[in-house]
Amino acid sequence: MILGQFIILGAALFSLGVYGVLTRRNAVLVLLSVELMLAAVNINFVAFDTYARDVTAGGQIFSLFVIAVGAAEVGIGLAIVLLIFRNRESANVDELDLMKL
Amino acid sequence: MNDWLTQAENWAFILIALPMVLGAWRSVTSRNVVHSVLFLVITLAASAALFLLLGAEFVAWSVVLVYIGAVIVLFLFGIMITRAPLGMETELSHSNQTKLGAALVSGALFALITVAVITGFGETEIVSNPTRTSEIGQSMFERFVIPFEVVSVVLLAALIGGIVLARRDPAEPGDSSSSLGGAQSAHVTAEGGEA
Amino acid sequence: MLQLLTNANTLILATEEGGHAAEALSDGGLLASMAWLIPVVPMVAAFAIVFYGKRMPYKGWDIAIAVMGFEALYGTALLLAHIASPIAHDFQVEIARIGSMPIEWGWTVDGLSIMMYFLVGVVGFFVFLYAKGYMEGDIRFTWFFASFTLFAGGMLVLVSAPNMIQLIVGWELVGVSSWLLIGHYWEDHYASSSAIKAMLVNKAADVGLFVGAIIVSMSVGSFRFSDILHAVEGGAAEAPLLAQFAFWGGLALFIGAMGKSAQFPFHVWLPDAMAGPTPVSALMHAATMVTAGVYLVGRMFPLYLTDGFATEVRAVIIIIGGLTLFLTGLIALVQDDIKKVLAYSTLSQLGYMTAAMGAGAYTAGLFHLFTHAFFKALLFLGAGSVIHSVHSNNMSDMGGLRKTMPWTYRTFLVGSLALAGIPLFAGFFSKDEILASLNYAIGKFSTADGGSSVATIVLILAISGAFITAFYMARTVMLTFHGEYKGQAHPHESPKIMWVPLVGLAVPSAVIGFMNWPGLTSTFTDVVGGRAVRVLDHHATEFDYLMLSFGLTAAVAGGLIGMRIWGPDKETQAARDTFRIPLLYPLLENKYYIDDLYMDGVIRPIRGPVARAINWTNGYVIDFVVNGAGLLARSVGKVVYWFDQRGVDGAIHASGAVTGAGGGMLRLLQTGKVQQYAILIFAATVILVAGLVIWF
């Protein structure tokens, strides 16, 4: 196994995630795509951890943190989506032009 | 490359990576919301398998538990609550123009990383190195205990935030200054009204 | 001349099974070994009457009378066998073992028990016979006989007891069945209250019995009377624990005895117990129940008489006896209710018995118990016959009944003469024996600690008591049977089933005193003696002319003065008024205010303020803590919840406000669609990174 194969795979996943984030209209699906990106990050962490043979397993631990934060993010994100949906009867991102004054 | 292919783990890698990428692809392009989520499951499961391959068992199972077990369910709930259309739906994604732009950007990103990696690491070999969970625990509560605490605060914040955001505030509609949750939602409503 | 006070001053009161006795004491053979039937038959019969009585031709009375007939016959047979050859034997069957102490059921066949079997059986038989007539038409006829049989059975369990446990069982059975009987007319609040009074007073005294029985039994390590009495016989050195506690044990047992035998100040239940049907009074206050206390003292007699044990208690006993016989006798003088007169006279006579026991005169006390049972039952039944006839308890509604009720009159007169202590009637013998014994005992008490002067005072009280007794009996006979009829009803002689028992009881009342006549082959003394523990019976051994003359003079004088005062009917009212001595009369009429003292001083406070205070404590103090703790926890919960709601949320809201304000400023820079920005961001990032990669 070489390190590159994992990193490239991660990159592919990340790119797909970016693609999803940018193209999806539905907010839930946007969040879903973000998860893809996080998964890619995890792959990188673990791959580098293996590569570095870190005795403290820092890469793995950070991937765990990522998982935790990711879960929190999904929770918050979905809550926001829910709130928006409740107020606007839609979860489509393109209708969310709140940031426009 | 030949000896790359002679290693069994690499075949395993291929067997994992292929569904992974395919799943990710379908996940971001599927026209059915639920399918999209299910494809994500495949991707995540594959990533867990990948971690196993790399000897990171604890992370692998955490992924399975947290992501496949909890997050996915959360997504499904989100879909149902927001009444996302469950059947085939063409309107899930933006126009082709946006898609093109996005594809360009993400493609460029991929290309950039690939180049960078190949340039940087070349054919650096790595060896699977199973890590015991106890080591993870040891490390986490000794070396990384501060980050761990920080994460816990983040989780707490998320917890509280989730509750604050998602619950229906019983406060009267007009009373926007009494509490910020109310103010926020009232604010959103006001904004919505303007839009 | 009469040589009343005779022979043996050595009593033999207990035996081991198999006969520790030096004297040849028989084990009684089959008659004694089957004596378990005596207590068991009535107990079983009581249940049989409850369940099957109504189906019998005489509604259960037939079962009851058969049982009492059996008891009378068995008692007589045992008595005769005992006279022929003294029996003393205990039979015990272990029913459980607790720790190392066996609990046993059993039966005793010895002089004391046999005397009681005979007494309960014979008197009971006549009373049951009479009750058929008296209770005719009662709505709870069957039930009455069931509880009456239970009552007799309880008494027989008591007197047959060979150990403390069974004694207590019988004791309490008597108590509870007396409650049933006194409260027979329970629709009437007075009757049910009297029943409760009787039972509670007895229960209060039973504390003494319990404590005494526990002290004595535990000190000896056995519940058996024979073991206890043998320990006593062995002397204080052999039974140090018992000797140490004998005073308290003996005193406590005597307190128990005071309850059942209605000694001052536990006497208050007895007059109220007249609320029950008259046959009940007749049995309860003559042969059974009230005799239980005297019986208990008799059973434990060596304890009170052996040096080193409870000899000091005898001073208490004699004083209590003296007080009772005098004080309650006085109350009898002012009663209008004929049954109440008899009730107070019973108390007075019980006082005699107790005083005799306290003086150490075992035989004298029991002999008076024995004779008294016959004539007092007779008097009660006679009174019942009168009441049945005139439908009133009050002597002011009677008068002149000797013509209309000849049989009742004759028998009542016999009873009265016996009670008054007129020579040749039964009471004369027993009462004079008590007087003589008291006189004898004066010398036996120590002069140093004032014991002999106490005994002297009691003797004087007893002689005065003889006067009072004769006096109120004369009054009763005069007011009831002489003069002119003052009531409204139409008096008539009672049916045969009622007056035949009267005659049946009148005969022994007249003649049974001769049973202790000296020179007989077996006197009463021999009957109740005859067991193998020797104690000194402080029973006068010399003929006491002085006491005889005192007693006789007092009785005759009392009778004559009574007749003189109440004899002429027209002067009755005036004569009675002369007796209304200020202070004394109201004092007597109100029974020395003892009932009021108990009621207002003990019962009402306990039932009222004390009980309410305790209940209040429960609700307002203990539950205050409990509820307070619960509510406090709930309040803390509320505070936490408030903090959760306001505090934590507040912080979030505040942070949200800051963020919101910041966002408010930033959004001025924005235009709208997020993802378009995102594309730009990513594009920019890619370019930047690409630049970096290329640069390095």
Next chain:
Amino acid sequence: MEWFESGWGLSLVVFLPLIGALVVLAIPKAEEETQKWTALLFAGASFVLSVLLALRFDFGEAGTLQLGTNVDWITAINSNFHIGIDGISLPLVVLSTFITFLSIIYSWEHWPEPHNPKAFLVLILILATGMAGTFVALDLILFFVFFEVVLLPMYFMIGIWGDRNEVTLPVFNITTQMRLYAAIKFFLFTLFGSAFMLLGFLVLYFKGGRTFDMLELAANGAEGMLGSGLAVWVFAALALGFAVKVPMFPFHTWLPDAHTAAPTVGSVLLAAIMLKLGTYAFVRIAIPILPEQSQNWAPVIAILAVIGIIYASLACLAQTDMKRLIAFSSVGHMGFVMLGIATMTPIGINAAIIGMVAHGVITGLLFFLAGSMSHRYHTREMARLGGNQKLMPIMGAILGFTAMASLGLPGLAGFWGEFMALLAAFSPAAGLSTTLFRTLMVIGAVGTVLAAGYLLWMLQKVNFGDPKDEWAGHEFHDVDIFEKMAWVPLIIAIIAIGVFPRIVFGATNDAVIKLVTSAFGG
């Protein structure tokens, strides 16, 4: 019969009711007859098996634990499924299955509102398992589990089928429904005690040789391992837990409320069996494992017991509610039981056990009667009753009989416990103050007078006199067939134990002597 004697029989006695509860749960709600018969069958089977156990029991070896088993349960904490019975637990096991069985018979036509026999039967059956289980458990954790199992069903029984009258708490002036207040009070009170008890168990476990086995703890001399400083507190914690359940003064206030508010069968089970869990625990756990501390604390327990006797009797005198009066009388009777235990002598502990059994049958019957009467009169106020003997002669007679038994009439069951407890107090175990105990004996004896007082006055108010005008024209049905079937066995038991106490002493005496000998030495 090998299987029967090797623990299966005992397990069946304990768990049959639980299985029954599951089966009843599976029966559709509408089929009440089937539910009743099923519940009766399982409770009956459990009772019959417990009687069979008693027959197989070797009374010659009553001091040894028999018919039990010991298998691994929670190996991680060395807690085993260790059950068995000796002469002390045998009468109580039989009592609990007996009363459960009778309760179900009684319930047949007497369902409290709001009806729902299915749920009610399920709760009774679960209770039965908890109660019987507590008496056979020989492992502290197992004991604790059974001990707590009874809590919830009883909580629901009181809370759902309880008295719906309003009650206002003194001082705080909070008005709530009786059943709600009583249920929560019962639950929290008991839980409060249990917490301390569990704490005690845990200290025993960690300091006493890492085992929860009662026999091992006793044999190990766990007390010695604790050291006297700690042992004092361990005993206090255990005693507190048990005392709440007994209940001893001053932890008794849940009892009058719970008993009064509970439906009839609930009161019966509560009084007849559940109160015995605490006293039994004293005998089974506290004394053998912590004998020295038991002796140290005995004076305190004895004083509280006697205060309880007098206090409860006086409180009874102030009651106007018949059921509440009976409830308070339980506190007094359990005071005699605790006095017996506190003497730490064979006689005292024997007295305690027969006292428990007697109280079980007598007070159980009294609560049955109170329930049936309030069902007919729709009131428990004694001031409104009266002349019951006229309206319902048989009911009145049974009430009179039971009241007599309750006041300790010799020849009936209640006498032995009271008298023997007093007897034991005369000469308590060596090392205890004889003066104190003898004083307590006299005070306790005074308690019997007060007991006679309140019971007789209750009878006077309820049974005697003429019926009040408000009942004129009412038709009262005297004791019905189900009541007879449930009560007659109890009456027979009261007489039988009273006349022939060997029924209980025969089993307990050897066991108690052995227990006392092994705890305090020869």
